[in-house]
Amino acid sequence: MEQVPSAARVHEIVKGMSSRRVLVAGDLMLDEFIWGKVSRISPEAPVPVVAVDRETFYPGGAANVARNLREFTPHAAVLGLAGRDTAGQRLRDLLAAGGIDTAGVVERGSGPTTVKTRIIARTQQVVRVDRELNESPGAAERRALLEALDAALPDVDAVILEDYGKGLLDRDLADEIAAKARAAGKPVAVDPNPNNPIPWHGVTVIKPNRHEAFAAAGLPWSEPSAHPLEDKQLLKAGEILLEKWDTDQLLITLSELGMLLFTKDGQRHHTPTRAREVFDVSGAGDTAISLYTLALCAGATPVEASEIANHASGVVVGKLGTATLTPAELLASFQNHAG
Numbered sequence: 001m002e003q004v005p006s007a008a009r010v011h012e013i014v015k016g017m018s019s020r021r022v023l024v025a026g027d028l029m030l031d032e033f034i035w036g037k038v039s040r041i042s043p044e045a046p047v048p049v050v051a052v053d054r055e056t057f058y059p060g061g062a063a064n065v066a067r068n069l070r071e072f073t074p075h076a077a078v079l080g081l082a083g084r085d086t087a088g089q090r091l092r093d094l095l096a097a098g099g100i101d102t103a104g105v106v107e108r109g110s111g112p113t114t115v116k117t118r119i120i121a122r123t124q125q126v127v128r129v130d131r132e133l134n135e136s137p138g139a140a141e142r143r144a145l146l147e148a149l150d151a152a153l154p155d156v157d158a159v160i161l162e163d164y165g166k167g168l169l170d171r172d173l174a175d176e177i178a179a180k181a182r183a184a185g186k187p188v189a190v191d192p193n194p195n196n197p198i199p200w201h202g203v204t205v206i207k208p209n210r211h212e213a214f215a216a217a218g219l220p221w222s223e224p225s226a227h228p229l230e231d232k233q234l235l236k237a238g239e240i241l242l243e244k245w246d247t248d249q250l251l252i253t254l255s256e257l258g259m260l261l262f263t264k265d266g267q268r269h270h271t272p273t274r275a276r277e278v279f280d281v282s283g284a285g286d287t288a289i290s291l292y293t294l295a296l297c298a299g300a301t302p303v304e305a306s307e308i309a310n311h312a313s314g315v316v317v318g319k320l321g322t323a324t325l326t327p328a329e330l331l332a333s334f335q336n337h338a339g
Helices: 009-016 064-069 086-097 139-155 173-182 209-219 232-245 284-297 301-316 327-336
Strands: 021-025 029-041 048-061 076-082 101-107 114-121 124-131 158-162 187-193 249-254 257-262 268-271
Touching: 009 249, 009 284, 009 301, 009 327, 021 064, 021 139, 021 268, 021 284, 029 064, 029 076, 029 086, 048 064, 048 086, 048 114, 064 076, 064 086, 064 158, 076 086, 076 139, 086 101, 101 139, 139 173, 158 173, 158 284, 173 187, 187 284, 209 232, 232 249, 232 257, 249 284, 249 301, 257 301, 268 301, 284 301, 301 327
Parallel strands: 021 076, 021 158, 029 114, 076 101, 158 187
Antiparallel strands: 029 048, 114 124, 249 257, 257 268
16 A cells, blocks of 8 residues: 655655646636625624625636646646626736736636625625626637647646536537547546536546535435445445546545545545644635646656645635645645654
8 A cells, every 4th residue: 555655755746846837727717705794684684794894806716726736836827718807807817917827718708707706704604696607618719718728738737627517618628628638648637517417538537526426426325434445335436437437546525534546556545634624615626636636747646646635625724715725834734744
């Protein structure tokens, strides 16, 4: 059984990440946070009144995957759609200011940029408001996206397909992006969406959560075991999906139970959660797929990559909002859990 990487080995992998180039294709969003305090209930309806202190904006969805990558490498790029609206311009500006390559951001022919607005009272999310248009790209948009992909592929080391179910990745486009990446010899990682059951085939790694894995495997839900390597239904779901999706690696995230890695050559590796406190799970999956993929690109084994992804997610859920982590925070997590 392969051993958990030491802090020194993780430092070596992280150092190798800085020269890797990763393209994230998927649903680009703008995350808006409205921060305030609640001191009374509205006289109009039994709802809290939030007195707003400030607003913050972050790249969200597939763009947040790129944000996570950008903490570890200067070479992160996105491929997706943004509207002609104020939110679309704000998203482009935020990506550019963060050093993320926006050459693959194609202007949507019509419709808004997807915006998720979260209203936070102190540290509690009160409500979320979504503005979105869940439509597949039109013919002109599709051509522009594939042209941008062709231009980017020679210079990237891997492609991540990040499906938030907002319409960008229909079956045809997802298949074409994956096929082009494979033909160029680039690893392909997929973060699937349960509401968009694309029949993935022949990619490098797919990262569903436990609910998504059971649904995709066609198995009825069963309550999780405290010991994932003894969870017969979970193991069965993993075996089914390895064959169904014909993927080299399958990484199932298990919330408070960590992650379970399956590989085509028979490895089964459980890494327990490394989270000390959980404030906000927003974006934890983005962190997992970005760090897993980047670690593979930097020479990590699948087991090492799963440990890195798990530690990274454990750091991020301890932060409020759409958060990322730094290399120093990742290394500190390994040092804190050593032994």
